[in-house]
Amino acid sequence: MLNKICLIAGFMTAFALSISPLANAAGKGDPAKGKEKYNQICASCHGPQGKGDGPAAAALDPKPRDLSDPKYVSTLTDEHMFKTDKEGGAAVGRSALMPAWGSILSDADIWNVIAYIRQDICKCQYKGK
């Protein structure tokens, strides 16, 4: 009887451990770490303040989105931003000039960048369409 309880407790611990990394990734991410990646990768097009005015933006049509516009960014879910960042604009029906970063950024990096955009660039959360 005691053995059985130990076995069940063991399974439950293993299960809890196996889902916790996922739970972390789906949580809000770390804005400070996200800022580093944003400045390294996103700012060249989206601009250091997210206004869509980075040095590479002049050559692009359509222009990189103004990520500092809370009116627009609050219509985008975190999941939409995640897919856009990981798989590129074309994966979400936008321009392929927004590149896919899935081979460069880990999922955790992407959640960190999203947390940074929400906290410091648009200062907004998803509010619905």
Ligand code: HEC
């Ligand atoms: C090579 C230039 C370039 C870089 C670098 C870039 N983007 Fe973009 N991004 C674009 C363009 C262009 C669009 C506009 C696409 C459109 O409107 O069809 C865009 C759009 C977006 C959107 C809006 C998607 C939507 O549904 O409207 C988000 C969010 C975004 N980018 C996030 C990022 C993040 C985060 C990074 C860094 C990891 C990044 N971008 C790096 C060019 C870039």
